[in-house]
Amino acid sequence: MKTSLNFKKMAQRVQTLVIAVGLACIASVSTNAAYAAPKKEVPAGPFKIDPAVQAKSMTDIPAIIALAKFDCVPSNAYLLGATEFDKAGTKVKGQLYEVACKTGPGFIITSVSPTEVGQAFTCSLAAKLKATQPDAIQCVLPENQPHYAWLNTVVQPYIPGCQVSDARVIGSTSAEPLIDRYEVGCGASAGGILDYPQLGTKSPIEYKSCLTVEGTPSACKFTTKEQLLATLKPLATQASATCQVNNVRFIGVSKENDSYFYEFGCANQPGFVVLTKTDNTYQRMVSCAAAAGLGGCTFTDAGAASKDAGSAFSTQLAKGGFPCTVEEYNVIGTQEQTKRDYIEFKCKEQPWGLIGFVPQAGSTSSLRLNDCFIDQTSRKSCTYVTEPTLRAQLDKLIKIAQPGKGCDVSQVRYIGESDGIEGALLAELACSNKRGYIAIVSADRNKITESVPCTIAKSHKDPIQCEIPGNGTYASAE
Template sequence: MKLSKLAGALMAAGLALAASFSATASYAQNPEPDDGPPVKKGAKAATAALPAVNPMELAPQIVATAKINCEPINAKVIGQTEIDGADGKKTRANMFEIACKAGPGFILTAPSATDVKQPFSCNYLVKIKEKQADATQCTLPENLPEYKWLTPVVQKFVPGCEVIKARVIGSTTTAPLIDRYEFACAAGSGGVLDYAQLGQTAETEYKNCLIFDGTASACTFTTKAQLIEALKPLAASANPNCQVTDARFVGITKDNDGFYYEFGCATPPGFIALANLDGSYNRSVACASAMGLGGCKFTDANVAAADANAYMTGVLKANGKTCTVKDYTIHGTQESTKRDYAEFACPEQPFGLIGFVPQPGSDGQTRVYDCFMDQTGRKMCTMVKPDDLMKHLDRLIKVAQPTKNCDVKEVRYIGESSDQEDALLAELACVNKRGYIVLVSPDRKTIVDAVPCTIARSQKMELKCEIAGNGTYSSAANDD
């Protein structure tokens, strides 16, 4: 059999599918499929035939020269062809089909074991056949069906999956050089696998078909219902009461170490769940707190907010804080403990509540306090203004020191008292330059103690006034 046209195609520039990555609406990257070069059985070549060779003897050196990660288990010469040599003259070359112990089989042109041309995988040749009925195909038993090699690879990501169908979606032309495959399993949902092109070393990655929903790489072997069914264990880990009605891919974490999926539930309201790269559950995000992820699409915003407020009310109550949550916002997340730093607005707490609240599934401790205490460190309260806090302290010092004419102009929040939980230590600076170190009661209704700056300084107390000019009232020694 003479295969001159196949050899020419194998040597043509742009052997991979023209498929540069493009970002989808949900952050995934897709190779865009294209037709690829024609591969046909060709006419007889004019140059003299090469002597017969033992393909299995040459196969190890061929794969080494091509730098393909392949342990040959079978090989054959499928024909000879004529190609352009380095000197511009025609030269003869053997066409080899090689089967590997692991990984895809392939066909390549090799004038010699130390001179090989870029290979075509058996899977790629099947894709060519979709457009060109007489395209050359792999025939070694070990390469049939052409997707046989995928089963052990896929099972690392989808345990128990026996691949019964696969197709090449596309390939990248820039690093990392991968071929993207869709696969179907005998039972359950299939998925998408990114696998290094022949002779390349890119990491193998599995992706759920939902990631490509609505894109050029959309799955065709797996239905939406199958995908939802496969994700139900993830939803159950986040909320066992959720009867899943819909699911979608939301995005990839900023560190590329997990995937966000939104779930719609018959009851209660839906949520977004974070899955680790292996598909295991990491944590969930309430729809009311998911604006940073683009929000939820399956749950009404008002329903989500009401459900989240009720949930947070219960969390705070269980930790001794009376707060009928009307609104809340999450300022950040402590990843090490899976706790959100959340601020709450509720009628029972005029000075707000803010602090660490564990996410569902976290065993972290709840630790919240009012915005007075927040001012001693993070200063992240937004629902209660610092000026409102200072005005309250102004009222309290006027009660505690009624004859000192202290109009508070500045406050330095020091921290929590070591003797009493939630009791606040602060420095107050008065317009008339009187100043005090004060201890405010946990309920914020009284100043328990007020030490003038002059006394703190003269008695060399541990806490001293630090606000510039504080405690320099000219008659302080007589009045205090």
């Protein structure tokens, strides 16, 4: 079966999780004075519900909600008072209602007429406005106190056991998906970021760890780095039980396989990168030395990481039957389905290079390596041992195998591994004097075990023929 390998650099597959659409400042909602200061002021001090007003409000509100096309089953409603606002240069009067929903955020909405409603805004947005507009209207119903009480149920699938201690609206989008972005605090444990559909929309709910928005305008204020570290430590332990975790950062998300990348720093050893599913289920570990495609590690010195990985690779290769004291290595790509990296190694024990698939930690796939002669038959990824170096060795060997023929190898077609001799290389050699050969090179690359002139291969109708243009057209018979 042909192996599929994605050679795109990790960096091309990794993107940060900052929300793609711009977050508009919620303060813009308050530009209409009708929302900031209704004509009928809510009295200061503890709010007292008038049962008659409440009953009438609960009768009125279902039709208003239906007109606004909001997904809300009201648990309470109250007429706050009359208001007036500008609409296309005309003063329009309306009635302000506060609504508490059985699920989802409470809100304030203006009823203009039996066929028209004005703009609505959530109690959480009202609380945000209060910070900059002291006279802005606030939600007063017990069910909407505090304004984020409704979030306790919403966050449970994402932060089990979270008792919301605080929440704030960070911003809102003005283009699809239409969401309000909330930060949720969970007291002594880590909170997070919740993107929740705006009133009257069906946008999906999305949750993000505070770690994914570090350094952005959405950065968390209610969750500390220590809380995040405590939450993610189990991932580090799965990758390395000996790591004394002292730092963590979010690197990005791979849209190709819907995964997150986190870097961990360790106080007692080189750190590493952990790949998880989007629900933070552990998948695998990537050493810092192999994380160049992800932008590299920031908590671990590159030299220390490389030395540590080189030693580990040397042990892994030796166990697999490939003695190699790794001096340098190059991670070329990753085969996600088998959890193997495609790596080139440089070491004295392997003069013709070593390159191929190396299982990652936790992978059950096998080690599969070749030298750079075989690599030339397909991927041509070797850099430590170049093609001119390989050609020079073949030039040396053909002169021994075909003495007196004056063959200076000018071109090589690397065909593949020989079917008859394990590890042997099948290649077509073109000489500058137009002689040419189909050659079998021994597994140790120290001799040519068979060399058939192109003219003989043609006359015998051998299955492997010379294909390099002009090869084998030497005038004299072999």
